[in-house]
Amino acid sequence: MSEPIHEAVRPGVRGLPSLGRNLVDESLHRLQWNESPEDFPADLKEEVLQRMAALPWSRYPLGGRPWLLIDALAAQMGVAPEQVVVSEGSADLIKAVMAATLRPGDTVVMPAPTFLLYRQNARLHEAAIVEVALNAADGYALPVDTLAAAAQEAQARLVVMCAPNNPTGTVYAEAEIRRMAESIPGLLVVDEAYAEFCDQDLTGLLDLGNVILLRTFSKFYAMAGVRVGYALASPALAAELQKVVTVFPLSVFSEVAALVALEHRERFLAMRDRVVAERERIGAALATLPGVQVIPSGTNFVLIQLDRPKTDVLHHLHHRHSLLISDMAAYPELVNCVRISVGTPAQNDLVIQGFGEVLGGSRV
Ligand SMILES: Cc1ncc(COP(=O)(O)O)c(C=O)c1O
Structure with missing residues (x-):
């Protein structure tokens, strides 16, 4: 019986790794997923709950889509509401873009x-x-000419990238991204999950017509657990993307939380400034250690290149200081690198101390 079921599933799905239950010990300092070190502010949570209490939960959201949020995002980003597609996080939108565009055998660069x-x-x-x-x-740096040449050669349907890049943290100039969009045969997807941390606004690229920007509430708005993301594109492209996004893509709760976040944007800008200051503090401290290269970052994390295997550092931070940082094992290009999400000042002190103990020779 299992064979026909197995056969029924598309090869592309069968080839993917199964997601296990990822048990994370809550007593550990979790600095691997680029989450916000500060939670969504408690008084704003109260505001969300009060507004939720006043809404009917029995009704499907009016008009099918989260229109209040779409209008608010359009106003904030300076685009038309027809250019905004909202869904449960940018991970979902990456899937939607690919579902709307790719045929088997197409190339993605x-x-x-x-x-x-x-x-x-x-x-x-x-x-x-x-x-x-x-x-x-x-x-x-973004290899614009090589990426564009590869896209031309394969007549690639999509080129995808993130700006700033994860996991390197690198910020790319808008002019470079524009040059790429202008020199490829298909669409350019630019994932801006961390854009607020370097104050980059790429909406000027939307006029090109072949650019899709992806944004999320998970990082800057400290809402990773709520799951809200959005895509911006030309009205024509956005209308097609909308067709593959789930009908009623957001719960009423997610929409209200995102609206409250937008209405209090200044609170999150202040949180962002604290994260950026801490990112610079961590970078400056680690850069003084022998054999450490700190890669400049425009995000809420920092990539560290070591001149030796990273296992010692990872082991020491975990077992001595209960710190989980990202081993870059999934990236063969980053063999001796680790990625650290900016934590609270106390967590960042521990990171700096732990690195110093292993690499500065003061291990206790
Ligand atoms: C570049 C990038 N895009 C998208 C995501 C996923 O974001 P979301 O929580 O909106 O699905 C992440 C999360 O780490 C990310 O690093």
Whole structure:
């Protein structure tokens, strides 16, 4: 019986790794997923709950889509509501973009290393993947000409990238991204999950017509657990994307939480400033240690290149200081690198102390 069921599933799905139950010990300091170190403010949570209490829960959201949020996002980003597609996080939108565009055998071009979900979703759609290596020696700069040449050669349906890049943290100039969008045959997806941490606004690229921008409430708005993301595109492209996004894509709760966040944007800008200051503090402290290179970051995390295997550092931080940082084992290009999400000042002190103990020779 299991064989026909197995056969019924598309090869692209069967080829994906199964997601196990990821048991995270809550007593550990979790600095691997680029979450906000500060929670959504308690008084704003209260406001969300009060508004939720006054809404009917029995009704499907009026008009099918979260229109209040769509209008608020359009006003804030300076685009038309027809250009905004809202869904449960940008991970879902990456899937939607690929579902709307890729046929088996199509090519997706992407830099490497970059966010792993692009590769997984391209495989799900049985697309061919062409990766163009980023080069540590030139600061992981965007290889626009090589990416564009690869896209032209394969007549790639999609080029995907994130700006700033995850996991390197590298910020790319808008002019470079524009040049890429102008020199490829298909669409350019730019994942801006961390854009607020470097104050980058790429909405000017939407006029090109072949650009899709992805944004999330998970990082800057400290709402990773609520699950809200949005795509911006030309009205024509957004209308097609909308067709593959689930009908009623957000719960009423998610919409209200996102609206409250937008209405109090200044609170999150202040949180962002604290994260950026801490990111710079961690970077400056670690850069003084022998054999450590801190990669400049425009995000809420920092990539560290070591001149030795990273196991010692990971082990010491985990067992001595209960700190979980990201081992970059999934990225062959980053063999001796670790990625650290900016934590609270106390957690960041521990990171600096732990690195010093292993690499500065003061291990206790
Ligand atoms: C580049 C990038 N895109 C998308 C996501 C997923 O964001 P969301 O929580 O909106 O699904 C992440 C999460 O770490 C990310 O790093």
